[in-house]
Amino acid sequence: MKVGIVGWRGMVGSVLMQRMSAEKDFELFESVFFSTSNAGGDAPTVARGERTLKEANDLEALAGCDAIVTAQGGDYSNDVFPKLRAAGWRGYWIDAASALRMKDDAVIILDPVNLPLIQDALARGVKNYIGSNCTVGLMLMALDGLLKADVIEWISAMTYQAASGAGAPQMRELIEQMGQLYSSARDLLSDPKSPILEIDHAVSMSLLSDQLPVRSLGAPLAGSLIPWIHDDLGNGVSREEWKASAEANKILGRPALGEAGSLIVEGLCVRIGAMRCHSQALTIKLRADLPLPEIERMLADANEWVTVVANNREDSIRELSPAKVNGTMSIPIGRLRKLALGPEYISAFTVGDQLLWGAAEPLRRMLRLLLNKL
Numbered sequence: 001m002k003v004g005i006v007g008w009r010g011m012v013g014s015v016l017m018q019r020m021s022a023e024k025d026f027e028l029f030e031s032v033f034f035s036t037s038n039a040g041g042d043a044p045t046v047a048r049g050e051r052t053l054k055e056a057n058d059l060e061a062l063a064g065c066d067a068i069v070t071a072q073g074g075d076y077s078n079d080v081f082p083k084l085r086a087a088g089w090r091g092y093w094i095d096a097a098s099a100l101r102m103k104d105d106a107v108i109i110l111d112p113v114n115l116p117l118i119q120d121a122l123a124r125g126v127k128n129y130i131g132s133n134c135t136v137g138l139m140l141m142a143l144d145g146l147l148k149a150d151v152i153e154w155i156s157a158m159t160y161q162a163a164s165g166a167g168a169p170q171m172r173e174l175i176e177q178m179g180q181l182y183s184s185a186r187d188l189l190s191d192p193k194s195p196i197l198e199i200d201h202a203v204s205m206s207l208l209s210d211q212l213p214v215r216s217l218g219a220p221l222a223g224s225l226i227p228w229i230h231d232d233l234g235n236g237v238s239r240e241e242w243k244a245s246a247e248a249n250k251i252l253g254r255p256a257l258g259e260a261g262s263l264i265v266e267g268l269c270v271r272i273g274a275m276r277c278h279s280q281a282l283t284i285k286l287r288a289d290l291p292l293p294e295i296e297r298m299l300a301d302a303n304e305w306v307t308v309v310a311n312n313r314e315d316s317i318r319e320l321s322p323a324k325v326n327g328t329m330s331i332p333i334g335r336l337r338k339l340a341l342g343p344e345y346i347s348a349f350t351v352g353d354q355l356l357w358g359a360a361e362p363l364r365r366m367l368r369l370l371l372n373k374l
Helices: 011-021 059-063 072-085 112-122 134-142 144-148 170-190 196-210 238-250 294-303 313-319 356-373
Strands: 002-006 032-035 069-071 092-095 105-107 128-131 154-161 266-269 278-286 306-308 331-339 342-352
Touching: 011 128, 011 356, 032 059, 059 072, 059 105, 069 356, 072 092, 072 238, 092 356, 105 112, 105 238, 105 356, 112 238, 112 356, 128 356, 134 144, 134 154, 134 170, 134 238, 134 266, 134 278, 134 306, 134 331, 134 342, 144 294, 154 238, 238 266, 294 306, 294 331, 313 331, 342 356
Parallel strands: 002 032, 002 069, 069 092, 092 128, 105 128, 154 266, 306 331
Antiparallel strands: 154 278, 278 342, 331 342
16 A cells, blocks of 8 residues: 655644654555655655655646545645546545545544444545544543443533644744743843732733734734634634534534534634643533443543543642643543532533644544555
8 A cells, every 4th residue: 555645744744753653654554755845855764665755736646645644734635635536536535634524525533432433434435534623523532431422412612722723833933922021021030029010011011012923823822812713704603613513523423513413512712822732621511410420430431542530629730731741642531520500510621632632643543444444
């Protein structure tokens, strides 16, 4: 099997390469690396890999692959994918971008949650497999046990999304903003007797200054937050918020939102000053009054990556932070308790690495599933 890999130098692509190397995936197939800017240059050194980079827009070279794994982005997918299909290519397209997610001939991949749906699609000859929105995927992984038991009536998800979800330039700009805020108060901070209100004023003025870099983020994020993510759909809902119900129901193989049998997922999406890992505060309406220990058991037993964190101050602070989860496959879920709204209402807080389970990992696992089928 020959696998083409596009977008391997970007943020998601770099994490994908790390995971594929760690899991020795490259030993299982011939790989061809494509580039939009350095065709003819040296390709990454991997087992069974061609040594020279090919042009990422070369349809003939792409068509020579049995499968293409891309983390190049939605513009690339929208441009190249239809041309490849129109030229008669019948290979497998595995994509991290959102461009094709909701297409009727595409499956959103999150195999710990929807493996039977993926296997059925492979058996039916479906060729397009797309990674989920990072926040939606992480939420479904965390709630996997309750979803499999079909005990959830609706979910309200308030997300705290890291700069990594916006892209590498935004991560860089967040650090630049942090540095400028520090510089604005550095002299005051060096004096233990300086009034805190003077420090606050200096930082506040820096946040509002024309000198604060906002070219990528569009607004101050260090020392602040951005209460809107993605496009405005015109009805008070952002596209990031719309994705929650739309993608969750497709991943779970359920009808679209509003149809009988669909899962209601609502909430607000907020960008915060974390570098990496998305967090989510969940309010969940269950179909019945289930004992909390039973809920915890369902969650803990669902898949090997979910960990239930005891709902106390020490464990919550230690285990439920982006700093702790960064770079790991772990998806902890905690702050579990019954709410005053009624015995069938529970709260939860979960966090996961946006670049691993939220992006790269489902792609490499889909490639493994495809290899096993073929």
